[in-house]
Amino acid sequence: MTAEASALISVLVVDDAAFMRLAIKNVLNKHGFTVVADAKNGQEGVDKYKEFKPDVVTMDITMPDMTGIEALRLIREFDPNARVVMISAMGQESMVKEAILSGAKSFIVKPYKEEHITQTLLKVASKC
Amino acid sequence: MAPENNQDESLLELFVFETGQNAQQLEQVVLAAESQGGFSHDQVNEVFRIMHTIKGSAAMMSFVGIAKLAHRMEDLFFYIRENPEASYDSRAVSDMILSCMDFINQELERIRSGEPADQEDNQLLIHRIDLLMSVMTGNSEPHAGCSAKPPAGVSAPAPVPLGSESPGAKRYKAIILFEDGCAMEDVRAYSVTVEVGEYAKVLSYEPQDIMENGESAARVREHGFTIRFETELSLEEVRKKLMQTVFLSELDLVCETVEAAPTEAGHDDAEAHEGHPEAAEAPEASEAAKKPAANQDSTAQYHQQPQSIISVSVNKLDLMMDLMGELVIAKTMVVENPEIAKLEVADFNKSAAHLSKIVTEMQELVMSMRLVPLSATFHRMQRVVRDMSNTLNKDVHLTLIGEDTSVDKNVIEHIADPLIHLVRNSIDHGIESAEERARAGKSPTATVTLEAQNAGGNVLVSIRDDGRGLDREKILARARANNLLTKPESEYTDREVYNMIFLPGFSTNEKVTEFSGRGVGMDVVMQNISQIGGSVAIESEPGKGMNTLLKIPLTIAILDGMNVSVGDTRLTVPIAAICESFKPRQQDILKDIDGNEMIMVRGECYAVLRLHRQWNVQTSVTQLTDGILMMVEQDGKKRCIFVDKLVGRQQVVVKALPAYLKKTPLSRCLSGLTLLGDGSISLILDAGWLVETSINGQ
Amino acid sequence: MSEVAMENSPAVEDTLHGKYLTFMLDQECYGLEISYITDIIQMQPIATLPEVKRYVKGIVNLRGEIVPVMDVRLRFGKPEIAYTERTCIIVARTGQLCVGLIVDSVCEVLKIPDESIAQPPRINGNSNRFIKSIGKADKDIKLLLDFEKLVADDELEAMVHPESACPDAPKDA
Numbered sequence: 001m002t003a004e005a006s007a008l009i010s011v012l013v014v015d016d017a018a019f020m021r022l023a024i025k026n027v028l029n030k031h032g033f034t035v036v037a038d039a040k041n042g043q044e045g046v047d048k049y050k051e052f053k054p055d056v057v058t059m060d061i062t063m064p065d066m067t068g069i070e071a072l073r074l075i076r077e078f079d080p081n082a083r084v085v086m087i088s089a090m091g092q093e094s095m096v097k098e099a100i101l102s103g104a105k106s107f108i109v110k111p112y113k114e115e116h117i118t119q120t121l122l123k124v125a126s127k128c
Numbered sequence: 129m130a131p132e133n134n135q136d137e138s139l140l141e142l143f144v145f146e147t148g149q150n151a152q153q154l155e156q157v158v159l160a161a162e163s164q165g166g167f168s169h170d171q172v173n174e175v176f177r178i179m180h181t182i183k184g185s186a187a188m189m190s191f192v193g194i195a196k197l198a199h200r201m202e203d204l205f206f207y208i209r210e211n212p213e214a215s216y217d218s219r220a221v222s223d224m225i226l227s228c229m230d231f232i233n234q235e236l237e238r239i240r241s242g243e244p245a246d247q248e249d250n251q252l253l254i255h256r257i258d259l260l261m262s263v264m265t266g267n268s269e270p271h272a273g274c275s276a277k278p279p280a281g282v283s284a285p286a287p288v289p290l291g292s293e294s295p296g297a298k299r300y301k302a303i304i305l306f307e308d309g310c311a312m313e314d315v316r317a318y319s320v321t322v323e324v325g326e327y328a329k330v331l332s333y334e335p336q337d338i339m340e341n342g343e344s345a346a347r348v349r350e351h352g353f354t355i356r357f358e359t360e361l362s363l364e365e366v367r368k369k370l371m372q373t374v375f376l377s378e379l380d381l382v383c384e385t386v387e388a389a390p391t392e393a394g395h396d397d398a399e400a401h402e403g404h405p406e407a408a409e410a411p412e413a414s415e416a417a418k419k420p421a422a423n424q425d426s427t428a429q430y431h432q433q434p435q436s437i438i439s440v441s442v443n444k445l446d447l448m449m450d451l452m453g454e455l456v457i458a459k460t461m462v463v464e465n466p467e468i469a470k471l472e473v474a475d476f477n478k479s480a481a482h483l484s485k486i487v488t489e490m491q492e493l494v495m496s497m498r499l500v501p502l503s504a505t506f507h508r509m510q511r512v513v514r515d516m517s518n519t520l521n522k523d524v525h526l527t528l529i530g531e532d533t534s535v536d537k538n539v540i541e542h543i544a545d546p547l548i549h550l551v552r553n554s555i556d557h558g559i560e561s562a563e564e565r566a567r568a569g570k571s572p573t574a575t576v577t578l579e580a581q582n583a584g585g586n587v588l589v590s591i592r593d594d595g596r597g598l599d600r601e602k603i604l605a606r607a608r609a610n611n612l613l614t615k616p617e618s619e620y621t622d623r624e625v626y627n628m629i630f631l632p633g634f635s636t637n638e639k640v641t642e643f644s645g646r647g648v649g650m651d652v653v654m655q656n657i658s659q660i661g662g663s664v665a666i667e668s669e670p671g672k673g674m675n676t677l678l679k680i681p682l683t684i685a686i687l688d689g690m691n692v693s694v695g696d697t698r699l700t701v702p703i704a705a706i707c708e709s710f711k712p713r714q715q716d717i718l719k720d721i722d723g724n725e726m727i728m729v730r731g732e733c734y735a736v737l738r739l740h741r742q743w744n745v746q747t748s749v750t751q752l753t754d755g756i757l758m759m760v761e762q763d764g765k766k767r768c769i770f771v772d773k774l775v776g777r778q779q780v781v782v783k784a785l786p787a788y789l790k791k792t793p794l795s796r797c798l799s800g801l802t803l804l805g806d807g808s809i810s811l812i813l814d815a816g817w818l819v820e821t822s823i824n825g826q
Numbered sequence: 827m828s829e830v831a832m833e834n835s836p837a838v839e840d841t842l843h844g845k846y847l848t849f850m851l852d853q854e855c856y857g858l859e860i861s862y863i864t865d866i867i868q869m870q871p872i873a874t875l876p877e878v879k880r881y882v883k884g885i886v887n888l889r890g891e892i893v894p895v896m897d898v899r900l901r902f903g904k905p906e907i908a909y910t911e912r913t914c915i916i917v918a919r920t921g922q923l924c925v926g927l928i929v930d931s932v933c934e935v936l937k938i939p940d941e942s943i944a945q946p947p948r949i950n951g952n953s954n955r956f957i958k959s960i961g962k963a964d965k966d967i968k969l970l971l972d973f974e975k976l977v978a979d980d981e982l983e984a985m986v987h988p989e990s991a992c993p994d995a996p997k998d999a
Contacts, residue, residue: 107312
């Protein structure tokens with residue numbers, strides 16, 4: 001996939017930390033992805049998914065109220081073809097596994113390198 | 129990590145801002161937990177989550193010191209969360225968290241002011257945490273490892289012998305190597321099995337314990353992940369699918385099905401389960417918020433109703449205020465243009481009125497946007513009270529009233545320090561020891577009350593305690609010692625005596641305590657408050673307590689001004705109106721036919737306004753060549769104003785003229801007043817008046 | 827010296843009723859209801875102001891608040907004298923208006939019962955305008971001031987009450 005292709009990929013960023021949202025958006029924008037929306041909690045993530053129907057979603061695993069995994073499930077309920085990539089930290093293996101079981105397409109471990117994000121999103125978005 | 133560009137800078141700013149918020153929130157949770165005697169389940173979760181967030185962001189910004197510390201705290205709370213039966217000293221844990229927050233706040237301060245952060249002197253803190261951990265884990269059975277058991281219903285598929293595949297299906301073997309540093313290779317391998325399971329029947333894989341054993345990640349990293357599966361898809365199709373694996377470094381794919389299928393004595397094992405996302409019963413996620421049965425915890429009060437709030441940089445708000453000011457002026461110039469007034473166009477008047485209304489509404493809105501509630505500042509005092517109560521062994525309760533009262537953003541920053549000082553003062557000097565209180569018949573718990581309320585264009589903030597009040601004799605004695613008394617002591621009213629504590633350097637402490645120090649007294653508090661245009665007053669009743677009243681303007685107008693002097697009078701001229709300032713040369717000074725003084729500047733003639741003559745101010749500087757001329761411009765008109773000298777440029781806080789003077793001619797000359805650093809008053813000149821007023825000849 | 831109350835809440839007003847702070851101008855003793863008074867301060871440096879009446883000496887910085895000060899002697903048309911160490915500024919308020927009154931010296935707080943208060947005689951002269959009533963305490967006469975008149979706008983007053991008009995030379999321009 002070429003760099004131009006990334007412009008065709010729409011992304012929804014879900015994370016309760018404004019800092020993380022900004023950091024991820026910066027990386028995505030830099031590499032030409034189209035960030036259509038961001039959400040600061042699970043419920044908002046689900047709502048925005050329904051509204052924007054992005055190609056890919058980055059979903060933080062640890063969030064208060066509705067967790068990333070719950071939001072993942074709700075999104076998958078709404079759209080079984082949803083492509084959700086979990087953002088996790090070291091030591092969260094069990095949660096990541098659960099997320100994979102719940103339908104997450106892949107995951108990114110913090111602290112991440114820029115290529116991790118771009119590569120993962122490109123691959124996930126292009127899976128057929 | 130120095131910001132390299134705008135994007136990095138705003139990321140850093142956001143990091144500092146958000147981490148600061150998180151630290152504050154954490155402090156609240158801890159204080160709440162303390163007052164309840166321990167951490168509720170929700171509170172433990174919240175602490176864990178906040179530490180996790182701080183760790184993540186700090187790691188991303190390469191602030192290793194903060195990240196490491198947060199990580200250790202996270203570990204500590206993970207343990208507490210996973211072992212609810214474990215007993216631990218919650219007091220020690222709260223102290224620990226607060227100490228860590230102090231460190232983090234210090235780091236944030238350094239980062240804010242651009243100093244090198246990332247101090248590694250968190251070693252002591254980390255040792256303390258380790259100590260706490262070992263005490264805790266020694267107390268009870270430690271939970272077995274971090275990795276939870278695999279979800280029920282999934283197990284490693286048993287190997288299925290070749291030859292038993294269904295017709296049309298081919299058997300494949302894939303060995304996958306992941307990229308270096310992609311982390312959690314065991315989970316990645318697991319996710320491959322799930323993906324493959326979507327188009328094939330997974331037969332077996334190696335290592336088999338990727339679900340249960342975190343150590344398998346290392347094996348996957350070194351030897352790769354082998355998976356055998358069966359599908360009707362062709363080799364090319366399978367390769368294409370597998371190549372989509374994220375972080376795939378190497379793929380070794382072979383088709384194992386050949387015509388002559390050797391048979392091995394196979395054991396008829398049970399069908400291997402495929403990990404279907406929908407079928408597997410996920411275990412009760414440890415992250416799922418467990419709502420404990422009857423656990424009244426007060427973390428709810430810190431979770432605001434989701435409000436639509438965004439954070440905006442104060443600079444933008446300041447800019448907006450300035451533009452609003454200009455908009456108002458520009459609107460006035462259009463709407464009140466004399467040429468248009470002559471035309472008497474009805475439609476225009478209607479539109480003009482409408483425009484005026486909108487502009488006024490906008491102006492009010494913009495001013496209100498800068499308002500910030502005092503609650504955050506008030507809540508910071510809880511920490512102060514807690515620390516001081518502990519150290520001084522006094523039981524003090526803090527009551528907050530009216531914390532929703534809002535003040536200008538600029539004001540908030542200047543209030544915190546005075547408040548902290550006043551609260552410390554109350555607890556240190558005002559509130560008596562437990563024995564003394566008992567003897568006086570007072571309740572053992574002392575109360576400090578912070579109250580804020582709106583009063584017209586001001587906010588009144590009162591800090592009162594029920595301690596012993598001010599000691600008239602002691603104050604008089606100190607004043608006497610410092611030669612501050614000008615009349616017999618008996619002639620001073622109590623109020624006059626109390627107000628003496630505002631005199632510079634006045635402090636009745638013989639001992640410099642850790643908190644109050646010497647000389648950093650009420651005079652500094654007063655200075656801080658007057659700098660934002662506010663005033664301070666004191667009330668006290670011996671034996672009953674003391675009340676300090678701060679009166680702070682709701683919004684403060686700040687002006688970029690040039691301070692000048694004429695005789696003993698101090699004046700401030702808005703910088704925006706000044707074109708230039710210079711010392712005139714005799715040869716450029718001339719008189720016009722009417723005898724009015726003029727000055728030549730680059731070929732043009734400008735009228736001279738001598739302020740000392742205009743106002744009959746005594747000054748020794750009467751020769752134009754001895755003083756300074758400031759060329760002032762407003763509404764296209766220019767004039768040169770003669771003053772003694774330029775004192776300096778300063779951002780001044782504009783205070784309105786007192787009500788008593790508002791109706792005098794003075795209100796035309798001055799746009800306001802301001803207090804200079806030395807406490808003297810400067811008159812802020814109105815540029816319009818300067819260029820238009822008729823000059824008094826002589 | 828007894829303490830003067832600051833908060834003029836209704837409950838406090840009642841206990842303030844009938845109490846006056848007395849001060850001297852030359853040999854005359856004047857009184858002002860203490861419900862108006864919030865501070866008594868020593869003479870301090872005054873920043874002079876242009877374009878104000880002669881009796882408005884200027885403004886002072888009172889713990890962050892800027893207060894205009896009036897020389898009561900001048901307000902009453904008396905000759906100006908040099909300030910001494912006994913000279914005080916009585917800070918008084920009504921509504922939003924706050925003014926400091928420069929007086930020769932401050933005496934005490936007196937309770938003057940209503941029965942001892944009488945209407946002022948009608949004499950021509952400046953000070954008449956500002957006296958609300960006459961109080962008697964221990965055989966001494968105290969001239970009780972009308973604070974509102976003291977701080978009122980004279981031109982406005984002249985239009986409303988022409989009979990009490992009296993010239994006050996505005997400050998030289």
